[in-house]
Amino acid sequence: MPSFILQVANRILVGLILVFSVYLLFRGHNAPGGGFSAALVAGTGFSLFAIAEGPQPVRRALRVDPLVLVACGLLLAIAAGLLAVAAGQPYLTGLWWPAGPDNGAPALGTPLVFDVGVFLVVLGTILTLVLELEES
Amino acid sequence: MIVGRMTALLPLVLFAGMCLQVPAVVGGGVACLSWEWAPGMGVNADFIVDGLSVFFGLIISGIGVFVILFAADYLRGTLHYARFFVFLHLFLLAMLGLVFADNLITLFVFWELTTVLSYLLIGFDNENETARRHARQALLVTGAGGLALLIGFLLIGGLAGTYRLSALAELARVIQGHVLYLPILVLVFIGAFTKSAQFPFHFWLPNAMSAPTPISAFLHSATMVKAGIYLLARFHPVLGGTPIWMGTLVIVGGVTALLGSVLALGQSDLKRMLAYTTIMALGILTMFLGGKTTPALTAAVTFMLVHSLYKSALFLVVGIIDHETGTREVTRIGGLIRAMPVTAFGAATAAMSMAGFPLFLGFVGKEIMYEGALAEELFPAFATSAAVLSNALMTAVAGIVLIRPFLGGQRPTPKSPHEAPVCMWLGPVVIGSLCLIFGIIPDWVGRWLVEPAVSAINPIAEHSGLTLFHGVNNPLLLSILTLVLGACFYLIRRPLRRSVAALAAGMPVTANGVYELGMAATARTAEMLTGFIQNGSLHRYLVTILAVFTLTAAGVWALNAEGFFEPPLFPVLPFWQWLLVALMASAVGVVVAARSRILAVCALGVVGSGAALVFLAYGAPDLALTQLLVETLTLIIVAIVLLRLPPLAQAAGAPLSARWFDALVAVGAGTLVAALTMATTSGVLDRQLTEFFEHNSYLAAHGRNIVNVILVDFRGLDTLGEIVVVATAGLAGFALIAGRRR
Numbered sequence: 013m014p015s016f017i018l019q020v021a022n023r024i025l026v027g028l029i030l031v032f033s034v035y036l037l038f039r040g041h042n043a044p045g046g047g048f049s050a051a052l053v054a055g056t057g058f059s060l061f062a063i064a065e066g067p068q069p070v071r072r073a074l075r076v077d078p079l080v081l082v083a084c085g086l087l088l089a090i091a092a093g094l095l096a097v098a099a100g101q102p103y104l105t106g107l108w109w110p111a112g113p114d115n116g117a118p119a120l121g122t123p124l125v126f127d128v129g130v131f132l133v134v135l136g137t138i139l140t141l142v143l144e145l146e147e148s
Numbered sequence: 149m150i151v152g153r154m155t156a157l158l159p160l161v162l163f164a165g166m167c168l169q170v171p172a173v174v175g176g177g178v179a180c181l182s183w184e185w186a187p188g189m190g191v192n193a194d195f196i197v198d199g200l201s202v203f204f205g206l207i208i209s210g211i212g213v214f215v216i217l218f219a220a221d222y223l224r225g226t227l228h229y230a231r232f233f234v235f236l237h238l239f240l241l242a243m244l245g246l247v248f249a250d251n252l253i254t255l256f257v258f259w260e261l262t263t264v265l266s267y268l269l270i271g272f273d274n275e276n277e278t279a280r281r282h283a284r285q286a287l288l289v290t291g292a293g294g295l296a297l298l299i300g301f302l303l304i305g306g307l308a309g310t311y312r313l314s315a316l317a318e319l320a321r322v323i324q325g326h327v328l329y330l331p332i333l334v335l336v337f338i339g340a341f342t343k344s345a346q347f348p349f350h351f352w353l354p355n356a357m358s359a360p361t362p363i364s365a366f367l368h369s370a371t372m373v374k375a376g377i378y379l380l381a382r383f384h385p386v387l388g389g390t391p392i393w394m395g396t397l398v399i400v401g402g403v404t405a406l407l408g409s410v411l412a413l414g415q416s417d418l419k420r421m422l423a424y425t426t427i428m429a430l431g432i433l434t435m436f437l438g439g440k441t442t443p444a445l446t447a448a449v450t451f452m453l454v455h456s457l458y459k460s461a462l463f464l465v466v467g468i469i470d471h472e473t474g475t476r477e478v479t480r481i482g483g484l485i486r487a488m489p490v491t492a493f494g495a496a497t498a499a500m501s502m503a504g505f506p507l508f509l510g511f512v513g514k515e516i517m518y519e520g521a522l523a524e525e526l527f528p529a530f531a532t533s534a535a536v537l538s539n540a541l542m543t544a545v546a547g548i549v550l551i552r553p554f555l556g557g558q559r560p561t562p563k564s565p566h567e568a569p570v571c572m573w574l575g576p577v578v579i580g581s582l583c584l585i586f587g588i589i590p591d592w593v594g595r596w597l598v599e600p601a602v603s604a605i606n607p608i609a610e611h612s613g614l615t616l617f618h619g620v621n622n623p624l625l626l627s628i629l630t631l632v633l634g635a636c637f638y639l640i641r642r643p644l645r646r647s648v649a650a651l652a653a654g655m656p657v658t659a660n661g662v663y664e665l666g667m668a669a670t671a672r673t674a675e676m677l678t679g680f681i682q683n684g685s686l687h688r689y690l691v692t693i694l695a696v697f698t699l700t701a702a703g704v705w706a707l708n709a710e711g712f713f714e715p716p717l718f719p720v721l722p723f724w725q726w727l728l729v730a731l732m733a734s735a736v737g738v739v740v741a742a743r744s745r746i747l748a749v750c751a752l753g754v755v756g757s758g759a760a761l762v763f764l765a766y767g768a769p770d771l772a773l774t775q776l777l778v779e780t781l782t783l784i785i786v787a788i789v790l791l792r793l794p795p796l797a798q799a800a801g802a803p804l805s806a807r808w809f810d811a812l813v814a815v816g817a818g819t820l821v822a823a824l825t826m827a828t829t830s831g832v833l834d835r836q837l838t839e840f841f842e843h844n845s846y847l848a849a850h851g852r853n854i855v856n857v858i859l860v861d862f863r864g865l866d867t868l869g870e871i872v873v874v875a876t877a878g879l880a881g882f883a884l885i886a887g888r889r890r
Contacts, residue, residue, distance in 0.1 A: 041851040044769040046859060052777035059784045079882065082875045089868055104864040108850055121850060123860040126867075130860070133871040137878030138781065144885040145788045 015064070022064035029057030037131055041123065047130035054131075055138035067146040070139075078139035085132025092125040152220030153571060155233050159212035159240060166205045173199045173600045180250060180314060189253075190311045196250035199600025204247040204378055206597070207453065211370040211460045212240045214575030218464050219362035221571045222471055226360075232272060236366070239265040243371045247378055252301040252311040259297065259339075259375065263290045266372050270359040279358040285663065289352045293342025297379075300335030303328055304386075317385040324390055333387055336379070337396065344376025344430045347404040351660040354411075354423040361467030364419060365575075368426045369460035377430065377452065380437045384605045389440045394526045397438025402527075402534035404431030409541035413641065414648030418466045418476045418549060422459065425502075425545050428538050429455040435531055436517070439524045440606065446594075447513070447520030449601045450614065453593070454501060454513035457586075461498035461579040462549060465491055468572055469553055474562030478548060483558035487565035492554045494576025499550035501583035503543040503634060504627065509587040512614055514539060514630065518623035536630055543634025548641060590614040691810060694817040702820055725765060732758035745793065749786045753779050770855040 033054035040046030062070045074081075093104035101107075108121040172179070179197040186192075216236060223232055242261035249255035264287070271283025305311045307326055308319045316323070323329060340346075345353035353373065357364055367373065380388075380397070387393060408427030415421040429451070436448035468491050469484065470476045485492040501510035517539075521532040567573070586593045594614030637644065652658075721729075735754035742748035756779035763772035841854050841862065851857035859867050 040853060040856045041860075042853050044773050044853065044855075046770070046853070046856040048859070049770070049773050049777055052774065052781055056777065056780050056784065059781070063784070063788075079879070082878055086871065086875055089871060093864065093868065104868070106849055106861045106864075123849070123851070123857075123864070126864060127856070127860045130867060130871050133875050137874050137881075140878045141881045141885070142785060142788065144882055145785065148792075148885055148888065 018064045022060060026057050026061045029060070030054055033057065037127065038124075040127060047127035048134055051131045051134035051138065054135050055142070058135075058139055059142050062142060062146050067143045070143060074139070078136045078143060081132045081136030082140065083136075085129045085134075085136060087129075088132065089126050089129030092122045092129060095122050095125075152223075152229065152233055153217055155237060156213050156216040156220070158237060159209040159216065162244065163206065163209040163213060166202055166209060169197055169202050170206075170596060170600075173197065173202050173604075174596060176600075176603065178314070178604075182250075185254070190305065191253040192251055192311075193254055194250035194312060194314075195248045195254075196314055197248065198604045199602070200378075200381060200604035201248045203449065203453075203597055203601035203604075204374070205244055207370050207374075207456045208240065208243050208247065211366065211456060211579070214464070214579060215362050215366040215460070217571045218365070218467065218575050219360070221569050222362055222467055223360060228272075232360075235265055235268050235272070236363070239269060239366075239371070243375070246375055250313045252305055252313060255313070256294070256298050256301055259343075260291075260294050262372055262375060263287060263294055263343075266290070266356075266367055269363045269367065270356045272360055272363065273358070276358065282352075282355040282358040286352045286356045288667075289349055289663070290342050293339045293349070296335045296342075297339025300332050300339065303332050303335070307332075313382065313386075320386050320389075323386060329387075329390075330392070333392065333396075336383060336387065337400075340376035340379045340434075341400065342376070343379070344373050344434065345404075345427050346376070346400050346430065346434055347407055348659045350404060350407065350427050351658070351663065353427055354420050355660075357417075357419050357423050361419065361463060361470060364423070365460050365463030365467065368423060369463055370456040373426065373430055374433075374452065374456070377433045377437065377448075380434065381448070381601075381605050384437060384440075384445075385607070388437075391526065394438045394440070394524075398435050398524060398527050398531055401431045401433070401435030401438060402530055404428070405435060405534055405538040406431070409538040409545070410648060411652060412545050413541060413637070413644050414652055416478050416645065418469065418478050418553070419463070421478070421545060421549065422462055422466060425542060426455075426459060428542060429459065432517070432535065432538065435534065436520055438526070439520060441520065441523045441525070442602065442606070443516060443523045444520035445602050445605050446598060446614070447517040449598050449605075450513045450516050450593075453586075453597060454509050454583075457579050457583050458498040458501040458510060461494055461576045461583070462502065464572070464575045464579075465495040465498065466549075468568040468576070469565075471572070472563065472565045472568055478552045481553045481559055481561055482556040483554070484565055485554040486558065488567045488573075490573045490577060491568055494573060494580040495550055495554060497580030497584050498576065499546040501580075501587065502549075503546035504539060504630065507584065507587050509583045509590070509593070511627065512587055512590040512593075514627055515623045516614060518626040522622060532626070536626055536633070539630045540633035541637055543631060544637035544641060544644075547634070547638040551638075687810075691813055695813050698813070698817045698820050701824070705824070725762075728758050728761055745790050746787070749783060749790070753783050756782075768855075770853065 033050045036045035036053055037047055037050035038045075040050065058070055058074075061073070071077075096105035096107055097103050099105075099107060104126075106121050106123045169179075177198075181195045181197070183193040216233070219232065219236065223229060226232065239262060242258050242265055245258035246255060246262060249258055267283050267287040270286050271280050273279045301311070304316065304323065307323060307328055308316055310316070323332070342349045353368065356367070359367065405428045408424050408429075408431055412421050412424035412428065415424060432451060433448050433455075436444045436451065439445065439448075466476060468488070469481065472488065473481055473484070475481060497508070501508040504510040504514040517535055518532065521535045522528055524531045591614055598614060732755050735751045735758070738751035739748050739755070742751060757776060760772045760775035760779065763769075763775060841858060844862075845854045845857045846852055849857045849861045851861070
């Protein structure tokens with residue numbers, strides 16, 4: 013039975029939780045966080061959403077099947093490693109942009125892409141299980 | 149359909165490319181290509197272009213063109229039409245990879261690929277239970293042989309110090325003189341015999357006729373089953389020439405040839421009949437690869453070409469008959485020459501070549517075969533009589549395949565016959581014509597195709613001397629005898645079929661029966677073991693795992709520890725940490741005493757969160773964060789599941805003694821882990837790794853969070869493996885939950 017309080021709280025909380033999850037994902041390289049924790053946070057957020065509104069609205073909000081997220085995440089993680097191979101380095105070597113010594117500017121790198129892959133795999137797996145359990 | 153036909157361009161281009169290599173290899177040229185794969189292990193993607201590989205490559209790609217054209221029409225409107233072409237092309241490429249590979253491991257990889265793809269192709273009609281069973285049989289038999297082959301390859305590699313095939317021939321003397329030569333030989337033979345359906349592994353081949361006809365035409369004429377023959381030919385310079393090599397191959401090959409040709413006469417289904425004649429052909433090839441004289445090897449290579457051509461054409465003809473009349477039963481068709489004259493032409497040329505009539509390639513092949521058999525070093529009498537007898541039976545089968553369906557009066561068939569579309573008859577007609585043209589110009593075939601392959605097997609081979617007419621000599625007399633015997637067998641085909649069928653049905657032990665018994669026994673054992681080990685009670689799994697862990701770990705520790713470890717001093721902790729310990733301990737008490745699941749789970753959550761706080765207190769914020777999040781998610785998931793479970797009181801009806809035992813195991817495991825932790829932390833930790841990570845995390849990997857940098861950079865490959873595990877677990881969980889719902 014849907015609870016009115018939970019539904020109202022859900023509206024505010026889920027958005028905040030998801031924003032926090034993205035924050036954790038991107039700061040992970042320099043401070044506590046990272047793809048795995050971020051996915052757990054996002055998974056908690058979506059689970060809250062599913063408990064408050066039922067699994068169908070979550071599926072609609074996601075637009076894609078959670079298993080697709082898993083597959084995309086795996087592909088992304090593998091592709092991130094292949095970039096190094098394309099550049100003539102061993103598989104999964106981190107490539108950074110801009111290259112060269114660190115000058116304090118925020119650097120973008122393949123480890124971040126890899127971490128996003130981890131995020132998607134873990135989130136997709138959690139959602140697959142939670143939504144399937146909710147529906148059974 | 150157009151797209152299906154267009155894909156025939158791929159083998160066509162490959163065929164043309166290999167034709168360009170022919171002049172080079174005729175001159176004895178050998179080209180090697182190499183790409184590094186795992187050079188540290190001596191495993192590279194090495195390829196060799198010599199007479200033997202080009203010979204096989206031409207046959208595979210050339211016949212592939214016609215098979216694909218044929219399949220494009222034959223399978224029109226079939227479910228998974230596109231999938232079929234993907235499998236077929238992958239198989240073709242794997243087969244080419246196999247014959248061009250110059251590295252044992254590379255060869256093995258392609259070998260396994262052909263096994264797996266043949267499984268997919270034989271079981272293509274995957275809603276048919278029989279097709280699935282036969283595909284599995286082919287997979288298990290050839291797969292088991294593949295494993296034996298791998299062990300053999302590893303032994304050879306270890307002994308020779310290289311996996312490079314072209315380098316092995318020089319080491320032949322070393323390998324043949326080694327004590328491991330016999331095991332190697334047995335393992336390689338098992339691989340070749342299973343793949344090439346030699347007795348007693350022949351039974352999977354006729355069963356594989358559950359495949360669509362173009363597949364049978366391809367797999368059982370030119371490719372899959374010839375892989376074993378190729379292997380024997382390729383290893384001839386390395387392992388061949390010894391008495392045991394010659395004896396085994398001549399005997400096994402001869403028995404297989406006789407068995408295949410006799411059983412062929414017992415069939416009434418045209419396709420199964422051809423399948424048994426394939427076994428015969430494979431036996432003959434094996435028998436001649438046992439020899440080391442030029443005539444024997446020339447006979448093997450020539451017959452390889454002869455058989456690939458006529459057999460693929462005849463399989464395609466049978467496919468056309470099946471497609472146009474709706475039946476393959478030889479007793480139900482006749483007079484088809486009026487409805488399909490073009491197909492009849494293809495069938496006639498191929499069957500005449502199979503029977504070995506003069507002017508056809510089959511005649512040339514038979515002449516050289518008898519020359520080779522008479523020149524065998526071991527058992528020439530056996531080899532010659534096996535060759536004559538099975539060739540005579542082959543002549544009879546050729547007569548049945550040609551005369552019964554096409555001549556005589558027309559009979560009512562499920563569909564009224566018409567000429568097949570052009571893409572379907574093109575194969576039989578072109579390949580059949582080749583049987584005739586090659587038969588007229590045998591010296592050309594000998595110089596351009598056969599001799600380069602023979603000299604790749606045996607570098608000191610003399611001129612092969614393939615000619616149309618040798619003069620009156622023993623082979624010619626044997627050829628005449630074969631045709632006369634064949635005609636006699638044809639005349640008594642009906643009583644022969646009945647008696648062979650009765651004999652086959654009355655056999656007390658058959659290879660197929662042994663296989664089925666083995667499978668049934670495996671299934672029974674697996675069921676028993678699974679029922680015993682995986683009884684479905686999570687409680688029992690946990691108790692078993694914890695008890696075994698505690699006992700073994702404690703035992704190993706007790707045996708290896710040098711004295712007892714120094715117990716740590718009573719720790720000095722701030723007050724709030726003592727509070728935390730007390731909180732966690734009492735939460736554990738609540739878990740044990742709880743009468744409702746939700747209370748137990750919440751209390752367990754308190755323990756977990758307490759652990760997170762401990763992590764935080766000792767400077768591991770990442771660990772604390774993850775621990776806390778996992779606790780939260782576990783709680784949510786368990787809460788969802790709990791709604792669907794019976795109350796705890798019902799489930800926990802175990803007697804008191806059992807609960808005491810559980811408590812003992814739990815306390816034992818907990819104590820051991822605590823003791824182990826204390827023991828490890830009381831020693832001096834090796835800080836080498838820590839220092840490396842601290843030093844390089846920011847400078848080399850641009851990250852200040854060492855934990856995360858290790859996860860995504862230093863140990864990225866581990867993480868990749870872990871997320872694959874996560875994804876697999878997710879899929880498995882999905883299958884479990886979704887499967888239960890339906």
